[in-house]
Amino acid sequence: MSIATRDRPRLTPIKLWHTLSQYYENEISAVTNTREHIALLGITVALLLLTGIDPHDRLTWVLEVTPVIIAAPLLVATYRRFPLTPLLYRLIVLHAIILMVGGHYTYAEVPAGYWVSDLLGFARNHYDRLGHFTQGFVPAMIAREVLLRRTPLRPGAWLFFLVTCVCLAISALYELIEWWSAVILGQGADAFLGTQGDPWDTQWDMFLALAGALFAQLALAHAHDRSMAALGLRTSTS
Secondary structure, three states, rough: OOHHHOOOOOOHHHHHHHHHHHHHHHHHHHHHHHHHHHHHHHHHHHHHHOOOOOOOOHHHHHHHHHHHHHHHHHHHHHHOOOOOOHOOOOOOHHHHHOOOOHHHOOHHHHHHHHHHHHHHHHOOOOOOHHHHHHHHHHHHHHHHHHHHOOOOOOOOOHHHHHHHHHHHHHHHHHHHHHHHHHHHHHHHHHHHHOOOOOOOOHHHHHHHHHHHHHHHHHHHHHHHHHHHHHHHOOOOOO
16 A cells, blocks of 8 residues: 555545534535525515505605615625625515615605604604714625725724725715705705704714724624624635
């Protein structure tokens, strides 16, 4: 028997069982994720259609759900080439739900916002505050994943800083869109703006987006890394 043959690693029954088990676990996980993603897409489409039935203000509904109408086809089109982590898909659907509900009622008239205001004694409907907090929270995770997967950046101070900058840029762009809407549509944009008489509404919107971006990174970074590792994507340990 040659040395080369003697040193060749043998595939023992235990190793074979471990290899097959890992393979089937990965296959089952992939099928489970696909089913979940289809369910999330179905929920989003169903709610989009439902909120489009007799909204409080049709123009406001169109403006609020436009990000959903743009993002959903993009995510479907890139699903094979650049699938996101399950955590990210769930967060995106959560953000979409907040946008669509706000679009149906207008942010100043969402019943849940009134319930919280009555409970806590607020003078205004704060549902829009939730929307802008989420506007920082969810894009932070999206930016974090894209930067980790497409750039040499690793988890750390620079990644944290750049993700925060991306979220603030998105928030600033949204405020510019609100301004342009007000200039073009005049009073027709009042429901879309939803300031409710607050002269500091723009500042509050951007501050809450900043708070959402910071909180998301502090609260979900480790869970996000684990979610990426489960899909075999690059993480801080790779």
